[in-house]
Amino acid sequence: MRGGALPVAAVAHLLLMTHHWQYKNPGPINLPPVIVLLHFVRIHLCLKPPLCLHCRLVSSVPAPSAPFAIQDNDNTAPLRYRLFGRPLTKTKKEGKDQEENKENVTTKKNKKAKKSQQWHCCKNRCRVSPAPQEEETLEKCHSSVSQDEVVAVKRQMEKEEEPVKDEGIPQALSAKVEEVAVTTEKKLRSEHIKCLGFPNPAQICYINSSLQSLLTLEDFVTAISHQEQVWSLIPEAAVLRTFKNISEHHFSGDAQEKLCLLATFKRAVALWAPEFRDHQQKDAHEFLTAVLDQIRYWGPQLQVLTAGMGMAYSCPVEDHLMFKMRNTRTCKSCGAGSTREEDFTNLSLDLPPGGGTVEKMLDNYLMETELEYRCECGATKSGQRSSFATLPRVLVLHLKRFRYTPTFQLEKIHDPVDLRRELVVSSGQDGACYSLVSTINHIGATARSGHYICDGVDPDVGPVDLTDRWFTYNDTVVTQTSSVNVCNQRQRSSYVLFYRRQLWLALWGDESTMASALANRAIGAIVGSAVADAAAQPLHWVYDLQKLQGILAQDPNPEFRTESANPFYRRQTGQQSCYGDQAYVLLESLSECGGLNVDDLKQRILKFFGPGSEYDTPINDPYRERGGPRPQLPIEGPWRHASLKSFLKNVDAGKEETGCENDCQIDGIAKMAPVVAFYAGKPDMLEKVELATRVTQNNDECVAETLAAARILEHFILNGPDPKALDKVLDQLSDKNRKQPQDLDKAVIGHLHQVKDNLSKTPQELIPAVFPNT
Structure with missing residues (x-):
């Protein structure tokens, strides 16, 4: 991720103004949001990115969920009876095929214990024998909770289709892709899948299947969870409350907890739909409709209630x-x-x-x-x-x-x-x-x-x-x-x-075709961010306006400038700044973990920027006293700036929140492209961006600016170049249900309006107009 080829003029616009022009005063460097967002928007509305081999590696690795351990809970029979009633008893004929089937799905612990008791979960009609081709499925699903706790996955995984190979990836990178994919796939199978099921002790497969389908709708689930502070005002809204609890325990291996939640959910629905009070077989479509109707029922009351509190509720x-x-x-x-x-x-x-x-x-x-x-x-x-x-x-x-x-x-x-x-x-x-x-x-x-x-x-x-x-x-x-x-x-x-x-x-x-186009734009966003950072690194932290104007007068597009004008540090042209290196570490963590893992990211930042790294020099010592001898500037090598120094101090102090609380540089905007590319289109994208930002910058101002930039970049990845992108992001920022404080919303909206006003200006026109006001 240290090179690449892009339209150089577009890269320079992002780089010169976005990453590297800050306040003229020395000391802690603050964020000039107008310039940052202006050129961030400009490049991503115009950029047609190429592919990058390193990024192909990342894009080819699926994103598994975080692993969850299965707990071996002892769910006793009386608990099941108390929650769902006694099971029906039925003696099945032990045919040869059925005996073989039982042998395949029974664990070693239970092989000798032949079951004669079946939990019947059928349709809300009568019962007869199942069709031959469906007999195996019915045999496996009617198992007791205790057995299901021990054996969560009874059938072999179906053979997966081979992934499409990218002929453009060298053999070494292809091997790496395969290695990472196999590793994440094993984690997914062994840990992720086992925890996703729901127990069925008493004819509630109609509930389980309805819930699993609703939980597949992640936007719907998120919309319920994010409005908890609203619907929790009505204690009677038990359906919403229990559904949220079930979604939070979806990955849990605690079968007893899931049993309690399912029973509570069933009772909540039955309060308004009494046909579901008993333990008989029911229709899944009728149950699904009852659940949706109950959630809708509370909408008008919640909207009236929140209107008088300055809040808003959206059903x-x-x-x-x-x-x-x-x-x-x-x-x-x-x-x-x-x-x-x-x-x-x-x-x-x-x-x-x-x-x-x-x-x-x-x-x-x-x-x-x-x-x-x-x-x-x-x-x-x-x-x-x-x-x-x-x-x-x-x-x-x-x-x-x-x-x-x-x-x-x-x-x-x-x-x-x-x-x-x-x-x-x-x-x-x-x-x-x-x-x-x-x-x-x-x-x-x-x-x-x-x-x-x-x-x-x-x-x-x-x-x-x-x-x-x-x-x-x-x-x-x-x-x-x-x-x-x-x-x-x-x-x-x-x-x-x-x-x-x-x-x-x-x-x-x-x-x-659509997936390929979106993947290319996601890759291009990562490449564009990295190349832009490297291209402008020689002009990083230049605060002298006359010096900048002189450089641009000689060369209007000074990307990858051979002679560094950086007054603080010097690195070879093409190398990253401290911002770009953070993006690289974040990209590496996403690739290896198959998604954002905050603990892994902290460890990688510590290793890359901490003791023993190329950043570990006397002038970069986070404990160096300001009153000591002034160093000879510029130094040779990278510069460890304020947020990284605070991060190292917080790690040394054993703090859980490692981010700097008062540094407002543009770390978040500069490094967030890999996270946005990875989670674009997913409802938790902004949450992931915020988590990644707060690892090194734990303050609301940086988070608000970074989230605005993340929305713009996500819009580009999902929709391509769009002249109305800023207007659409402005509409999103005006949403009353956003979690960010309203004063920060207004500040970001003001910056974006300034971006719109200055989009057509050249760097020579922009610097005198904007730079003195930052």
Whole structure:
């Protein structure tokens, strides 16, 4: 990450003004936010970045979640009975296939203990024997909690597709990519997957599958969690409170804790939907609808309550899953008609005879139908048509797999549904592209038997799935799969489908092309930041305005200047400043850990900048007294600036918060490109940027400026060059629900307006106008 090729003029703009012009006064250096944000925006709205081999290494490594250890808790039977009631008893015939199946899924500890007791989790209809192809799935899912605690993953991982190889990566780097990928994949399998399941002691697979699908919607989950201070004002909002607790314990290996949370959640839903009070088999779609309706119910009360407190509440269901359908009736004779709109959280679609695609089922739903209606003109024939008035972020489709026969017998429809990852939905003159992110499946031969399981995309992959990593949630049994397997294997069992809107998919035509474009822009952001830092390093910390003007008069684009004008330190042209080196350390940590790990980042910063490093020189001693002899400047070698010195002191003192509280240099803006590139499009991107910033700069001013720059860079990565990018970021900063203090919001907004006013100016025009005011 020490080189690269970029449009040099664009790099120089970012570098000269963004990283390296500070206050003219010596001592602690403060941030000139106007210049910083101006040229940060300028380069990222114009830059067409190349690829970098080092960054290819990072981009090719998936981001696993942090590991979680499984706790071996002793969940006793009375606790399960107390929470969910007594299990039903059923003696199964021990056939040869069933005995072999039991042998495969039973641990060594329980091999000799043949089970005769089964927890029946079926559909809210009657029971019969399952179909032969589904018998193995049902056998495995109806296990006791104690066994599930010991064996969280009973089936072998499905064979994964080989990742696409990048021919541009040298063999040595390819080997490194493979090594890191294998390491993170092992951690994911052995630790991450085991903890994701939910126990099922008493016919609650309909709850488990519904929850797993909702937890796949990370934006929805985040919207609930971030508004806890609002909905916690109403003690009766138990559904929101319990759902948040379940999401926080999703990765926990504590089965007993999960049992208690599931029981609490069931009771909370049953308070308003009494049909779920007993321990009988229920319908997953009905339960899901009840949960969403209850969350919506509290919306008006919370909005009224918060309006009088200067706060705001935004209903997560309305923001993410609700949409409006427009029903239009038109008289066949005179053409007169009427229109009305209704709110929906999901659509129920009829399966066409013989099966078909989801698109076809949706088209049938929207097709005009004939209606018996007496018009004022006297005609009795009218046409009725439904259309989308608005489109949601997440579109939930319910496939009507159960119907009554003429003799009033309930039967299951096994006609296949052609599942595809992408779905295009039209709304008036507009349309939207959606990607399948989760399915609730009913496994069972008839309407009188069955079990619910869920397939869901790994929430860690973000809105653009570069890994195609999915999980199958079968109560406590969680296995890794892919969208290809899901679409192929769930054609006859898919029951509820969750599609997430892809705002950028329509621009590219298909997901692979879009993913490649976004990956290139993410890589380009990292490369641009590093090359810009190296290009301007010879002009770092030049406070003499006349000197700067003289340099620019001789060479208007002095990037990679051979003769250093830096008054404090000198490094070879092409080497990083202390800011760029922090970005490199952060990039290395992200690559090796598969995501942001604050503890690992602290250790790497300590090693790179601490004792024994090239930064460890007498003048860079964090304990050097200011009253001593003045050093001969510029020094040869890198400069350890204020925030790094404070970081080392805080580490020595054993402080948990290692960042400097009063240094307001631009460390955060200069080093945050790898974090934004890694988490772009994910709801926790800003949180990750803040955590990385506070490692060395633990103050709100730096965090506020860095988060504003992170929003701009994320917008560039996700959308490409956009003249309206600043306006969109300004709208985001004006959101009342932001966690940053309002006074800092206003300051950042003011800086961004100054950036807009100065975007068209050249460096020669900009310096006299801005520099004296910093």
